[in-house]
Amino acid sequence: MKNKFNLLAIFLLLITSCVFSQNADNKWTFGIDLASVKYSEADGKDLGGSFINQSPRFSLSKYMFSNITFVGAISTAIGDNQKYTTFDGLARYDFGTSQNNVVPYVFIGGSFIKAEVVTTPTANFGVGNTFWFSDKYGLNLQFMYKYSQDKFQSQKSHTMTSIGLVYSFGSRTLNPRLWSSSH
Template identity: 40%
Template sequence: MRKLFFFVTVFTVANILAQTESSKRERKWQIGIGTAVVKFSDEDAAFIGDKNMIQIPRLNLTIPIGNNLSLDGAMSFNSFGVGFIDNSVKYFSLDGSVRYNFNNLSEDFVPYVFAGGSLVDSERKMTPTLNIGAGLTYWISKSFGLNTQVYYKHSLEMFESMRSHIQITGGIVYSFDIGSMFAGKPTSSIGGACYFNQH
């Protein structure tokens, strides 16, 4: 029983420490830049005007709201042509989602699932979509990571200006502590130390 109790205690403490180290990173803000590819089915492509469209750049900001939850906002701009894929029509989207991060699975690999919505601006007019998806961030250092994710953007039948489609994204993210950026060094204690040193 003592050996079992010791093993369970050590395992529990190690697991808590691992989750704490992982959650420290996930409690930080993240900014990212990358690209995205939108894919329509053959039937919907005939209506939209293009089957595969690329967005450059795609910008996103992720704000933690708990140990496993975060809010993510992104903007995907219409591509200005990259040679091998040129968009026949425009595609610009504003995305917002709530993520659930699986922080305790690995220190370097952080998978997550998300749900949210988008406003997609096409050739016709801006149209809302409902989104679900999954993503993965591989942290190559304490501050930088590689991110990829897959969206399914569902367009309701009542909106005739857009069709449901898939968006695949990829980019690099930077993690930072927003609190340390605005935290100033205390000056009263320094001034007090100088005062007492002079007397």
């Protein structure tokens, strides 16, 4: 089991070290989000609460190829009675809309969640959307489901939602705004 954990940790580190972006011309973005974790009421009773504030959440992303973006993120509970720190690695697919002002996406990935003294892996699935309001700045909304196997007593499956600002390190060439009057 320890070897599997080490291999997964190395894989996630490789992904996050060479990671992240929004389009083929603009490889890198950085995000800072307000995020929260929500457990079911029953699971929340076992874990010390149903809601955990996860702000700030920092992410770094790089566009790789064929509408695929790799994302690495970290967040931790600050000022909460529960301990919860998550290290996330995601692969996003943007349906070929990375040059648009509105960029919906789906993703799959994994996390290592450290709660108390135990680190637990999860499988992550979700959807999101980035609304670019300039060539440098955007607003990102995301909904993530984190699946934790029943064999891990330290963590239960839960959701994580986030909203935040995204900064592009390059100048984005955007298609005309959907709401502009001239085309």
